[in-house]
Amino acid sequence: MNERIRFHLDEQVDPEIAHQLRRRGIDVTTTVEVGLRTQSDESQLQFICQEKRVIVTHDEDFLAIGSSTSEHPGIAYCKQRTRSIGQIIESLVLIYEVYTPEEMIGRVEFL
Known part of the structure; x- marks a missing residue:
């Protein structure tokens, strides 16, 4: 697959993160x-489940969602203003290169 x-x-x-990911x-x-x-x-949540997309967020509410259910395609969380745009992009590229969509189901990755 x-x-x-x-x-x-x-x-x-x-x-800018979307722009840089698209460039890759x-x-x-x-x-x-x-x-x-x-x-x-x-x-x-409904959108990402329907589209099978990992959400990238600074919103702590998604941590609660991630701990209450594994019925989501994945959450990549970064506390706001703790990482540069470049660091976030590097982390997301690493997730993209290492995991399959199936491996991200129900998973929360901290950037």
Whole structure:
């Protein structure tokens, strides 16, 4: 199987990260691009489950979601203002290169 991880960036995540991931050939959407800006975490969760995308977020609410259910395609969490854009990109590229989508199901990765 040649399937690769696809990411979805929550609205607080800098859009430059999406740009840089795309430059590396990684499939990524953003909350703004898909019309989910200001929508609830549940709406975001529904979207990532439907689209089978790992959400990249600074929102601690997703840590609670990740601990209460494994019914999600994966969460990549980074506490806001603790990593540079470059460090976040490097971490996401590493996740992309190391894990399959199936291995990310129900997983929370701390960046």
